[in-house]
Amino acid sequence: MSTTDLLASLQNSFIGRDTEYPTVDGKRGPRIYLDSAASTLMMGPAYDVGHEFLEHYASTHSDLHYAARGASHAFEWAHDKVLEFVGADPANYCCFFAGSGATAGFNRMAASLARARPGRDVVLVSEMEHHSNDLPHRHHNAEVVHIPCEGEFERYGGLDMESLRATFDQYGERVNYIAVTGASNVSGAITPLAEVAALAHAVGAYLIVDASQMIAHAPADMDAADVDVLVFSGHKIYAPGSPGAVIAKKSVLGEIKPAELGGGMVDDVYIAEYMPTATLPDREEAGTPNIVGAITLGAVLDLLTRVGMDKVREKEIALIDYAWKELSAIDGVTLYGPDPAEVARTGTLTFNIRGFDHGLTAAALNDYHNIQVRNGCFCAHPYVRELLKKELWEMDIDPDAPNAEGDIERKRGMARASLGLYTTRADLEALVAAVRDLVARRDEIKSQYEPIGSNGYRHRQFSPPAGDIFDPARNLENFLARSA
Ligand SMILES: Cc1ncc(COP(=O)(O)O)c(C=O)c1O
The missing domain is CATH 3.90.1150.10 (Aspartate Aminotransferase, domain 1)
Structure with a gap:
């Protein structure tokens, strides 16, 4: 076809x-x-894939009965589809699912990065952000600096790169990360991610991209733009009921402690101590996942990759x-x-x-x-x-x-x-x-x-x-x- x-x-x-x-x-x-x-x-055929999976439904994290083996395979396939869709080389990036949209991902990354890099006490956020990609950073970090946009009044929008450059110059290595939208949910203005990544990396800061409004509308290439973390909601890309997705460099995830604890993310637990697993994405996916939603999302992404x-x-x-x-x-x-x-x-x-x-x-x-x-x-x-x-x-x-x-x-x-x-x-x-x-x-x-x-x-x-x-x-x- x-x-x-x-x-x-x-x-x-x-x-x-x-x-x-x-x-x-x-x-x-x-x-x-x-x-x-x-x-x-x-999307109809993606819904069908999720629905047909229910004929084989079982939870993941086991390989020993047929259905669990099928579920584990399909859930892993969904992770692979996300990585492929956002142009993230699996050698360097890992995908994990979290919550019911992008909000859970931002809260997780804000809390984890603030804890992991206390010497960097400033976070940059654009003035275009959805509250989901603003308030978690305000909550978890000592100082959030808002970067203005270009233009004025009804034409305001599109990140002001001059101002961003000046802010990086001002705060330098105090900047932990910049959190910016890939595309605004109000005006649709698209951010030049590769340029932002280069400015961030020059001072050792990370780039977190809110791809909620970009993901269904424009190609994403994390490798090419050198994006450190990208977050999106599955329900904004034709898979309502699917989880949020976080795609992060393994090197970034290696620096942070798992933010959520529970089943599936530990190697062993004793009364005196517990040992979180080093295996990704398991370490970041505590609890029974939204398997059906993830598979439906994987199916959407597979079809859109083909288009x-x-x-x-x-x-x-x-x-x-x-x-x-x-x-x-x-x-x-x-x-x-x-x-x-x-x-x-x-x-x-x-x-x-x-x-x-x-x-x-x-x-x-x-x-x-x-x-x-x-x-x-x-x-x-x-x-x-x-x-x-x-x-x-x-x-x-x-x-x-x-x-x-x-x-x-x-x-x-x-x-x-x-x-x-x-x-x-x-x-x-x-x-x-x-x-x-x-x-x-x-x-x-x-x-x-x-x-x-x-x-x-x-x-x-x-x-x-x-x-x-x-x-x-x-x-x-x-x-x-x-x-x-
Ligand atoms: C740009 C942007 N970021 C984040 C979110 C939050 O997504 P969710 O509600 O799926 O967590 C939205 C939702 O409208 C959005 O448009």
Whole structure:
């Protein structure tokens, strides 16, 4: 099968891509899912691999009965697939799974590296980071220095390399590591990792990359960029329910003590002492792992490796260029982050429509157009505030005032449309048409909504209860009725 055919067949395989929902006009139709930066849909054949594995399910860490032997082999295969996908030579790198996303990996690495290198008391973090790749470093290290981005106001974004250079010069060998995103979850701005690695290594610091938003959108090559540690969430690359993945140089892991203790990571335990194993990744994977999730993730990565991430990226660039051009041409729409012609970006587009709060935009796109986008500050509050600064000032809101009162949550945020492998040009044409419709019918649509909570909106006549959408209890009742 050609890579083009494989890509097309994968694009059609996603579970839930065409799930139908009702809209305000009384119709029902397939959704357009543009919330992939939060979590992606499940790739069909990868789900099948995980599901079929259940026929042989057993825990790992044993070779002596058939199922455990199969499970151990498949779990090891998943590790190999991760290493291959991120261009990490197994001679130098090791992969381990942790938690249900990237958050566990950052907490682990922050705690372990702070403990392992107490003489280096400074950590650098970019201002674009998701809280997951900021707060663990603040918690575990004496000093965190935030590196600004280039540009200002709505064009703010893309790491300011001059400022980074100056900060490395200033702190030198006090820097333990720099933690930076591979691509922002707000603007999609991509970081030049090889350049950052060279600056870090010049003073003996490590580079930790948050690849959560990069992994499904752009090729990763840890060897070529000389990245020390890379962390990502499996649920952001078409394997919801899979674990987080940490890929680290063996030399780095050799310096740290295992952060989690329990079964599977020790050679022997006595009442008086215990001996953690030297074997990787076992040393870093205490407890019974998420085997099914890891195998599903391995299957996704195998298939995407066959397609080639260059090809995935090329397809996405065409979609980003189209959406950026069309949305920025609409009067009253502000797009955030650097222009993709100037800074490479992944398929994440944040925007506001004049006269609409971000929550209202998200609700109206859902209710009137069956388009699912996210809204808010996306767990990247400092970056979003910087991008919104001018608009908030114009509304007499001080973006930097902690605990500001009033309508601040309703005003402080954006709508975010984020792409996945399944996103088509037609999906984006529908988004552009829907945004135009919201602009054209601003007053009429606004009058249909009432504010709820600190930043939500509810349509006055049309608001199907959550239980009508999916209700596990109802599913069970159906099973029980069939079994009776
Ligand atoms: C850039 C980035 N980093 C980290 C995370 C945290 O990932 P998780 O919630 O899967 O741990 C996210 C999730 O949205 C993200 O977008």
